[in-house]
Structure formats: C-alpha cells, structure tokens
Amino acid sequence: MATGKIRYIDTHTAGEPTRVVVDGFPHLDGESIADRRDALIRDHDDLRAGIVREPRGHEAMVAALLLESSVKECAAGVIFFNNVGALGMCGHGAIGVVKALHRLGKIDTGSCKLETPAGIIKTTLHPDGEVSVRNVRSYRFAADVSLTIDRGIEITGDVAWGGNWFFIAESPGISIEPRGIDELIELCCEIRRALQSAGVTGASGAPIDHIELHESLEEEDAGVRCFVLCPGKEWDRSPCGTGTSATLACLHARGQLAEGDSWTQVGPLGTRFSSSYIADGTAIYPTIRGNAYISGEGWLHFDEDDPFRYGIDCIDL
Ligand code: PYC
Numbered sequence: 001m002a003t004g005k006i007r008y009i010d011t012h013t014a015g016e017p018t019r020v021v022v023d024g025f026p027h028l029d030g031e032s033i034a035d036r037r038d039a040l041i042r043d044h045d046d047l048r049a050g051i052v053r054e055p056r057g058h059e060a061m062v063a064a065l066l067l068e069s070s071v072k073e074c075a076a077g078v079i080f081f082n083n084v085g086a087l088g089m090c091g092h093g094a095i096g097v098v099k100a101l102h103r104l105g106k107i108d109t110g111s112c113k114l115e116t117p118a119g120i121i122k123t124t125l126h127p128d129g130e131v132s133v134r135n136v137r138s139y140r141f142a143a144d145v146s147l148t149i150d151r152g153i154e155i156t157g158d159v160a161w162g163g164n165w166f167f168i169a170e171s172p173g174i175s176i177e178p179r180g181i182d183e184l185i186e187l188c189c190e191i192r193r194a195l196q197s198a199g200v201t202g203a204s205g206a207p208i209d210h211i212e213l214h215e216s217l218e219e220e221d222a223g224v225r226c227f228v229l230c231p232g233k234e235w236d237r238s239p240c241g242t243g244t245s246a247t248l249a250c251l252h253a254r255g256q257l258a259e260g261d262s263w264t265q266v267g268p269l270g271t272r273f274s275s276s277y278i279a280d281g282t283a284i285y286p287t288i289r290g291n292a293y294i295s296g297e298g299w300l301h302f303d304e305d306d307p308f309r310y311g312i313d314c315i316d317l
Helices: 033-043 045-052 091-103 178-198 241-253
Strands: 004-013 016-023 062-067 074-081 110-116 119-125 131-134 139-148 154-161 165-170 210-216 223-229 263-266 272-280 283-290 292-302
Touching (some): 016 045, 016 091, 033 045, 033 062, 033 074, 045 062, 045 074, 062 091, 074 091, 091 131, 091 241, 091 283, 091 292, 139 178, 139 241, 154 178, 154 241, 165 241, 178 210, 210 241, 241 272, 241 283
Parallel strands (some): 016 062, 074 110, 165 210, 223 263
Antiparallel strands (some): 004 016, 004 292, 062 074, 119 131, 154 165, 263 272, 272 283
C-alpha cells in the first residue's frame, strides 16, 4: 500500500481492545466474508499488521474490518484479525463492533445480524447499553485429551469450536489473576506446543490456536474464572466470547449445564460475560452478553517513507 489513510473507531470490551476499521481499507476480492478474509491475508497482510501492531496499536489489539455483506439479512460483514493473523470469529470484538455501528448511526437498539468468516451471528444492543451475541454453532470436538507438556506434567482437556479452535483445561494450580499472567502465558505456550507435537487438531486438521484455562469461581453463580491465550503470545483481557462459547459446548456435551441456564465467565481482570445456550443436537448456539465502550476514533496514516508503516514485529524482536 502506498501513502494512505484508514478511518477507525477504537473500543474496548471488558478491557480487551477492538479497533473497528470503518473506511480506507483496499478492495478485497471475493463475495463471502470468508473469501474476503482469505484475500486480506493473501494481499494485504502487511496492512493488517500495521493497523494493530506498534507504533499505531499494540500487540494485544484486535481489529474488526467493517465491510458490506452480500447476505441481505446482514447489516454488515466483519473480518477480525490480530497481531499474527485472522480470527474466525471474535465475541468481544463483535460487542465492540455493535457499539461502533451504533456510534456511526448505522444501527439503533435492537437486533442486527453480522456476517463473519465463521458464519452469521445475531447481535442485540440492549437499552442498558449491553450487547448480546448469538454466536455460530459451537461444539465439542474431542474429550479428555491428555498431553505431557515441557515441564513434565500432564494436562487433560477438551477440544472445542466456538468460532475459533480451543483447548480447554483446568489451570494446574496457577491462580487466574493479574500477577499470574506471565506464568499462565508460559504454560499455555507449552500446551500449544504439546498439541502441535502430538498432532492434536480441530476438524480437518485445523490448528488449535486458542488455549483456555479455568479455575472455579468463589461465588454462587455457575461459572469459572478463565484465562485465554490468543494466537501469538497475547492474552485476552476479556473473558473471551468464542472461548465462553466453546466452554458452553463442552458443558452441554458433558450434561453439566442445561439449555437456557445461565453461565458466567470472569476474565483475569475481573470483568465478566454472562451466557447461555440453545441446544442443537450435540452442538449448541451460545449467546454471550457483555459491554463495550468507545475509547477513541480517528485516522491512521501509512506514509510510504515511514519505516514502520507496517508495524513492529514485537514477537520476533
Ligand atoms: O472474545 O472471542 C473473543 C476473542 C477471541 C480472541 C480475542 N477475543
């Protein structure tokens, strides 16, 4: 891309940022949002990196590119991406997108559908400002998968789809709170490496790029404290919408949560999503609910002579 400008609205959902790209992104070939996600990675991966990485963003930033959808019932199409690549869906990001669409005057309170690479989701902007997202069909793919990780301990967990691929396990004694973050990142990286070495994948050999750890909640509500390592080495500041969806799918498969019952996920910062599901045979349609806030808006500039117009790769420094 030569010199160019990208218009954005920044939001955060339960502490996790979403940079909503509103205008200025180059044309993407393809009709479906999944095809246009592939075109984004093929033709404009440098711009993806420049939008989210330092010096314009930071490693933990997720972006949501707003596009017109060719599906009549959808208010927009959305491609989510982070510092290392594209995501199938993003729950916290979808909540941020709804708040951004409202700010742009494109939607009012009530329901609207969005097309994502993982499928169509139905969102509701409630009068109190919270947003519900009925996510794509989610399911448990493999149960009780045991792995021996680098430090020699065994971790057993489930593989599930919630719009992204997750491996979900109990935290082996590391407390899910801000001071445990570095240790949790290391542990989840070990788990991801062990999954790769053991050839454990999602459907059709898809890599499992999200690792989710749980700890019990010290309160009456049914739920967990959770930590999610995203693709790359960043952790989700929110309780992770697709991770909550994958957890609900596992609870349904185990018969541990009934359709319609409420489930709470609390992230490492203490912020929470409430959720429930509708069963569809062995799979489910999850709904997660949370809030997002507008935190900024403006234009990103990408000057041709800027040595960092496509960002700084902090992972490989
Ligand atoms: O909320 O689904 C989510 C998510 C995925 C990656 C970061 N957040």
